[in-house]
Amino acid sequence: MQRPPPDADWMAAAIALSRRGRPASTPNPNVGCLIVKDGIVTARGWTRPGGRPHAEAMALMAAGGAARGATAYVTLEPCAHASPRGPACSDALIGAGITRVVIAAQDPDPRTDGKGIARLQEAGIEVVFNMLAAEARAAMAPWWMRRARGRPFVTLKLATSLDGCIARADGSSRWITGARARAHGHLERAQHQAILVGRATLEADAPKLDVRLPGLADRSPVKLLLTRGTAPEGWTAVASPQAIADVDSLLVEGGAGAASAFLAADRVDRLLLYRAPILIGGGKPALGDIGLADLADAHGRWRLQDSRLLGSDRLDVYERAREG
Numbered sequence: 001m002q003r004p005p006p007d008a009d010w011m012a013a014a015i016a017l018s019r020r021g022r023p024a025s026t027p028n029p030n031v032g033c034l035i036v037k038d039g040i041v042t043a044r045g046w047t048r049p050g051g052r053p054h055a056e057a058m059a060l061m062a063a064g065g066a067a068r069g070a071t072a073y074v075t076l077e078p079c080a081h082a083s084p085r086g087p088a089c090s091d092a093l094i095g096a097g098i099t100r101v102v103i104a105a106q107d108p109d110p111r112t113d114g115k116g117i118a119r120l121q122e123a124g125i126e127v128v129f130n131m132l133a134a135e136a137r138a139a140m141a142p143w144w145m146r147r148a149r150g151r152p153f154v155t156l157k158l159a160t161s162l163d164g165c166i167a168r169a170d171g172s173s174r175w176i177t178g179a180r181a182r183a184h185g186h187l188e189r190a191q192h193q194a195i196l197v198g199r200a201t202l203e204a205d206a207p208k209l210d211v212r213l214p215g216l217a218d219r220s221p222v223k224l225l226l227t228r229g230t231a232p233e234g235w236t237a238v239a240s241p242q243a244i245a246d247v248d249s250l251l252v253e254g255g256a257g258a259a260s261a262f263l264a265a266d267r268v269d270r271l272l273l274y275r276a277p278i279l280i281g282g283g284k285p286a287l288g289d290i291g292l293a294d295l296a297d298a299h300g301r302w303r304l305q306d307s308r309l310l311g312s313d314r315l316d317v318y319e320r321a322r323e324g
């Protein structure tokens, strides 16, 4: 008989599921849950829009009686607090007859923080924790960032030519990249709660900033405009990068002024650089002043996460290297 996959493989699958909850699970964390019995997945769950049902509740509902004697893989410690919107997940797992729970990250919410694990152990359930914790936290980065720092997790997207321009000198920038890169950009939009451009981009391009992918049209993010002035209907004006607090995930789509403002404020956590195999020459540079005092300070800030070709364009994804 074939050996069942190890715990880390099941957890990786649960983490992939957890990403489905982004960004609709807000204000709750996007959690993934797999229920496995005899080496077979009997049910899957991820946090539903608005934050309920939780991933465990969805999976237990789907598993029914098959949960008895099974292992649950959960990307965040099951909650220990009941709420008017549902029971505590640790109690639900116990009640369903789960005998083993593998957890990725401990929940920093003081209502749970270790209490979920303790409750499972007290009920005689075998608990394994810290399984792919960093990967699970990365999949929940927006929720984690807002909780820890009270601000959104910010992704900055820039589409440039090989010579680092985001537009021609006359401001025209449609299109620098090809259809596949732009479709990827739309997928990124669908995974963000809010999207922002600077006022000059609104005036130059009148961008819709919606998600134009089949089946994802209802995932268009809320539109923010970086301006010291007012915003037209359908947009919310924000006066500075620091002024955005009630959002988990923000996608900044330029232009150079907006991008520079977020970088100067050290408010960018992830960079999406789409580079087209074209030269513009004498065009608009991707960035203005970002407040760099010394070239040495520029080093060690960005870590390459992913690099791939999208049609004839290259996408490089970097994450901000931060302490703690």
Ligand SMILES: NC(=O)c1ccc[n+]([C@@H]2O[C@H](COP(=O)([O-])OP(=O)(O)OC[C@H]3O[C@@H](n4cnc5c(N)ncnc54)[C@H](OP(=O)(O)O)[C@@H]3O)[C@@H](O)[C@H]2O)c1
Pocket (backbone or CB within 6 Å): 157, 158, 159, 160, 165, 166, 167, 170, 171, 172, 173, 176, 197, 198, 199, 200, 201, 202, 204, 205, 226, 227, 228, 229, 238, 239, 240, 241, 253, 254, 255, 256, 257, 258, 259, 261, 284
């Ligand atoms: N290739 C790409 O990826 C891409 C993406 C987007 C845009 N673009 C191109 O980029 C060009 C526009 O870029 P841009 O650099 O001229 O302008 P921009 O970044 O779109 O907008 C600049 C405006 O943003 C506001 N702003 C900037 N910093 C701010 C701060 N710290 N606090 C508050 N508000 C701030 C100001 O608006 P107020 O003056 O109203 O205060 C400023 O005038 C266009 O040609 C567009 O086509 C290219």
